[in-house]
Amino acid sequence: MSTKRKRSFSDIVDEYFENIEEMMEQMQAMLTEKPSWNQKACTIEPLRDIVVTPTEVIVTVDLPYAEEKTVKIKPLEKNVLEIRAKMKKKVKFNELGITHRKGEFQEFHCQTRIPVPVHTKKMKILFKKGILKICLPRKEEFTIPIE
Amino acid sequence: MTEEVEIIEKKQVPSDAVMLFGFPDVGLVGVIAASHLISETKDLEEVAYIDSKLLPPLAVLHEGLPYSPIRIFGNKNVLLAISETPISTETIYPIMNALIEWGRNKKAKTMISLTGIPIQERQDVQELKVFAAASNTELLKSVQDKNVEILKEGYIVGPQAIMLRRCAQLDLPALVLLAQCYFNYPDPEAAAEVLNGLARITGIKVDVSQLLEKGEEIRLKARDVMKRTQQELSKMKKTQEYDIPLYIT
Numbered sequence: 001m002s003t004k005r006k007r008s009f010s011d012i013v014d015e016y017f018e019n020i021e022e023m024m025e026q027m028q029a030m031l032t033e034k035p036s037w038n039q040k041a042c043t044i045e046p047l048r049d050i051v052v053t054p055t056e057v058i059v060t061v062d063l064p065y066a067e068e069k070t071v072k073i074k075p076l077e078k079n080v081l082e083i084r085a086k087m088k089k090k091v092k093f094n095e096l097g098i099t100h101r102k103g104e105f106q107e108f109h110c111q112t113r114i115p116v117p118v119h120t121k122k123m124k125i126l127f128k129k130g131i132l133k134i135c136l137p138r139k140e141e142f143t144i145p146i147e
Numbered sequence: 148m149t150e151e152v153e154i155i156e157k158k159q160v161p162s163d164a165v166m167l168f169g170f171p172d173v174g175l176v177g178v179i180a181a182s183h184l185i186s187e188t189k190d191l192e193e194v195a196y197i198d199s200k201l202l203p204p205l206a207v208l209h210e211g212l213p214y215s216p217i218r219i220f221g222n223k224n225v226l227l228a229i230s231e232t233p234i235s236t237e238t239i240y241p242i243m244n245a246l247i248e249w250g251r252n253k254k255a256k257t258m259i260s261l262t263g264i265p266i267q268e269r270q271d272v273q274e275l276k277v278f279a280a281a282s283n284t285e286l287l288k289s290v291q292d293k294n295v296e297i298l299k300e301g302y303i304v305g306p307q308a309i310m311l312r313r314c315a316q317l318d319l320p321a322l323v324l325l326a327q328c329y330f331n332y333p334d335p336e337a338a339a340e341v342l343n344g345l346a347r348i349t350g351i352k353v354d355v356s357q358l359l360e361k362g363e364e365i366r367l368k369a370r371d372v373m374k375r376t377q378q379e380l381s382k383m384k385k386t387q388e389y390d391i392p393l394y395i396t
Contacts, residue, residue, distance in 0.1 A: 036371055047370055047377075049331045062332040064366035096368055130363060131270045131332070 039101070043109040044091075046083070050115065054138075057118050061132040063108055065089060068127045073134060075120035081112050083132070117141070152199040152245035154219070160194050165349055166226040166255035168246070170306045171233040171376040173385065174328030175369050176263035179338035179358070180345075181229040185220055187353040194221040197245070201238040207231050217242070225351060226255060231372070233379040234306055243309040251319060257286075258314055258321040259349070260307035261341045263328035264298070265388065275327040275337055277344035282314040282321040290322065293347045298325060300394070302387045305380075322348070330385075331377055333369035335362040 036045045047062040063071070063085050070086035085108045092104045118136035126133040169181025185191050196215035206213035216232040228246055250258055264278060278298040281287040287297055303311070307323045314321030324344050328337035339355035346352040358365070 036374065044367075044370075047332055047373055062329075062366060062370075064363035091367065095364075128270045130366070133270070 037105060038109070039103045041107075041109065042103070042105050043107045044105045045110050046085075046108045048083075048110060048112055050112065052116055052138075056138055057114050057116060057136045059112055059114070059132075059134040059136070061108075061110070061134075062130065063127075063132055064130045065091065066108060066130060066132075071125070071127060071132060073123070073125060076111065079114040079117065079120075081114065081120070081134070082110075083112065083134075084109050085132070151201055151241045152197060154195050154245060154249045155198050156195045158192070158194045158221075160219075160226070160253050161221055161223045162254045163256050164221065164224055164226045164253070165351065166250040166253075166258045167228070167345075167351075168258070168260040168306065168310060169227065169229045170260075170262070171230060171372060171379070172262045172305050172307070173265045173330050173380065173388075174263040174326075174332065174334030174337050175373055175376065176326055176328050176334055176337045176341055177261040178229065178231070178372070179333065179335055179365060179369065180261045180341050181227055183338065183342065183355070183358050184225075184227060184351075184353055185229070187357070188222065188225070190222045191220045191225065191227060192222070193218050194226070195219040195249075197242065199238075199242070199245075201241060203232060203235075205232065219246075226250065226253065233372070233376040235379055236383040239306050239309055239383070243306050244313060247310060247313050247317070247319070251317065256320070257349070258310060258319060259345065260310050260321075260323045261338075261345065262305070262307050262323060262325050263334065263337050263341070264303075264325040265330035266327045269327070269329045269334075272327065275340045277327075277340050278325045279344070279348075280311060280323045280325075282311055282319065286320050286322060290348055295324070295344055295348060298323075300392055302390055302392060304383055304385050304387050324348070330380075331373065333366045333373050335359065335365045 049060050051058045061083055065087040066085040067088050072084045074082045076082050087106050090104045090106045093101045117139040119139060122137050124135040169177035171178050197217040198215060202216060205216060207216050217230045220227045234242055277295055279290045279295045280298045281290060291297060311321055311323050324341050326337040326341040328334040335358050339358045342353055342355050
């Protein structure tokens with residue numbers, strides 16, 4: 001006698017979407033798997049984080065060795081920010097413990113997609129302890145009134 | 148030791164030592180602290196390493212020679228397990244259970260996991276606090292007597308959580324020391340604080356000035372390990388440490 005439990009339609013749909021989500025995550029990981037530096041452009045990609053609050057989006061970027069006055073934030077297309085910052089000193093591969101590659105880095109560079117609509121012109125920027133903090137007010141979105 | 152995880156000894160391992168753990172986690176606090184401890188304590192040398200098919204297919208190269216990503220360093224007073232690669236969620240249980248069993252066989256007098264606890268607006272905090280959780284009440288009391296605050300309620304997630312639970316189960320004295328830190332960025336300041344906390348509790352002292360002076364260099368070097376660690380932290384639902392617990396009494 002089979003012990004296999006019959007699954008409800010909603011179980012099958014949930015599983016289907018979970019599988020798709022997992023596949024999407026794997027594909028995303030494969031697409032984004034690349035070195036965190038660009039030898040040709042002499043740039044390093046910094047670590048960054050995005051937090052969405054009800055009123056604003058906060059982007060933080062870890063920029064050790066960055067010179068505050070060289071930090072540049074440029075809105076590219078809709079909801080994409082380009083962040084650049086020059087380093088106080090050039091860093092060679094061998095200073096990072098890598099002796100089999102040649103090259104040096106003098107700038108941080110990254111592009112970050114903001115997940116919700118924001119007012120890029122109203123952004124506030126703070127730089128403290130080598131951490132860049134960008135606060136972007138969210139655009140008011142359509143709300144459904146409660147009846 | 149479990150069948151899946153083998154701990155290979157290279158040298159004679161001391162008994163009655165304090166066994167420390169420094170694994171990739173929030174702010175890489177444990178790994179940075181453990182690396183600093185190794186470089187500052189001249190007689191800490193590799194005494195054992197983990198061999199397991201559960202580990203990713205990689206070798207860590209040092210001076211052209213291959214090493215396991217999880218190694219145990221030791222001298223007559225200290226055993227220190229350090230991982231140079233994040234431990235995936237699926238392998239945390241077998242790896243931690245094997246290390247605890249091994250430490251138990253070596254009669255480790257206390258097991259201490261060095262790690263971090265993330266806080267928001269970390270860059271605005273001048274003095275970082277160190278918290279502790281323990282496997283028994285006597286140890287908690289002794290930690291409190293040394294002015295280390297207790298992490299009374301909440302969740303801890305990751306290898307240190309398994310270590311603490313398993314040691315409580317086996318009635319082994321164990322501590323988790325957690326320094327306030329960044330979630331996603333390497334935090335040498337927090338590593339220095341956790342080492343200061345360790346010194347207060349155990350008397351294992353190291354000079355942390357180099358750790359603070361070389362802070363920017365460490366943050367730059369640790370970027371790629373942090374990035375890979377972030378991926379594992381997300382899989383193990385590390386953000387649960389921010390959750391407000393529901394206790395049913």
